[in-house]
Amino acid sequence: MPRVEPRQITVQPPITGQETLLDVQDITVSFDGFRAIQNLSLKVPRGSLRVLIGPNGAGKSTLLDTIIGKVRPVGGRVLFAGRDITRLPEHVIAGLGICRKFQAPGVLEGLSVRENLLLAARKHKGVFATIQGRPTQAEETRVQELLTLTGLKGKADVSAAELAHGEKQWLEIAMVVAADPELLLLDEPTAGMTAQETAQTAELIRSLVGKHTVMVIDHDMHFVELLQAPITLLHQGQVFREGDLDTLRRDPEVMEIYLGRPKENAHA
Numbered sequence: 001m002p003r004v005e006p007r008q009i010t011v012q013p014p015i016t017g018q019e020t021l022l023d024v025q026d027i028t029v030s031f032d033g034f035r036a037i038q039n040l041s042l043k044v045p046r047g048s049l050r051v052l053i054g055p056n057g058a059g060k061s062t063l064l065d066t067i068i069g070k071v072r073p074v075g076g077r078v079l080f081a082g083r084d085i086t087r088l089p090e091h092v093i094a095g096l097g098i099c100r101k102f103q104a105p106g107v108l109e110g111l112s113v114r115e116n117l118l119l120a121a122r123k124h125k126g127v128f129a130t131i132q133g134r135p136t137q138a139e140e141t142r143v144q145e146l147l148t149l150t151g152l153k154g155k156a157d158v159s160a161a162e163l164a165h166g167e168k169q170w171l172e173i174a175m176v177v178a179a180d181p182e183l184l185l186l187d188e189p190t191a192g193m194t195a196q197e198t199a200q201t202a203e204l205i206r207s208l209v210g211k212h213t214v215m216v217i218d219h220d221m222h223f224v225e226l227l228q229a230p231i232t233l234l235h236q237g238q239v240f241r242e243g244d245l246d247t248l249r250r251d252p253e254v255m256e257i258y259l260g261r262p263k264e265n266a267h268a
């Protein structure tokens, strides 16, 4: 397959008239001299949803790692709500309201759905949280909100171990949401899900938008389509294209480097 050189394009912010929450400015990330990300810039408006796609090795995870402070760029900077967070320690960045799903305390299988959510809500308030003691009114309200959000109301008292794969993923998302993050980063949230679970996950994520800003990485184009959100396509560590799915699908170079590749993208 001929190599298609990535080119930086200038794109209008997909959602106009909104304040930028995340402003990634010209970052370069190097692993022993290999540039996994090169001069990448990206703006995400507050309260919006953004989908990150791209071939394997395009730099999607590295970008999220850089945003959360796990990886340090050798050039450029990351602004969050106008503040330069590029050199801040990971826990400080998390404290500012950036949460990545895998950072969530995993679901505790020995506890019920309700108990997991209560624990997540309490952990948000203090590190040494337990499920001992009656929930306060505020905690009860929060748990109910999270149960409604995930559609798990009917399973509140079911042990987390008994949940289906998709339900467990929703519980995990709810546990991250319990921390009330301003920016939520989700890495392939639908991996291993059935088509119906995938559709419900898209609905769940869309319901978070507005109150939260959400960035999702996924390879499943059916899911991406359901999210109905602006897409940033990464390729070889750079922004290759930005736009809606229909526009990207009409672009022969996009088809060439990504959407036309059946192996990485069975649903394209």
Ligand SMILES: Nc1ncnc2c1ncn2[C@@H]1O[C@H](COP(=O)(O)OP(=O)(O)OP(=O)(O)O)[C@@H](O)[C@H]1O
Pocket (backbone or CB within 6 Å): 031, 034, 036, 054, 055, 056, 057, 058, 059, 060, 061, 062, 063
């Ligand atoms: N810690 C590391 N050390 C060395 N190279 C790395 C490291 N992390 C990532 N890379 C390389 O950087 C490039 C980008 O990787 P990254 O995981 O960000 O891609 P990705 O778009 O998330 O891919 P995938 O869709 O397969 O998860 C790849 O070539 C990868 O091998």
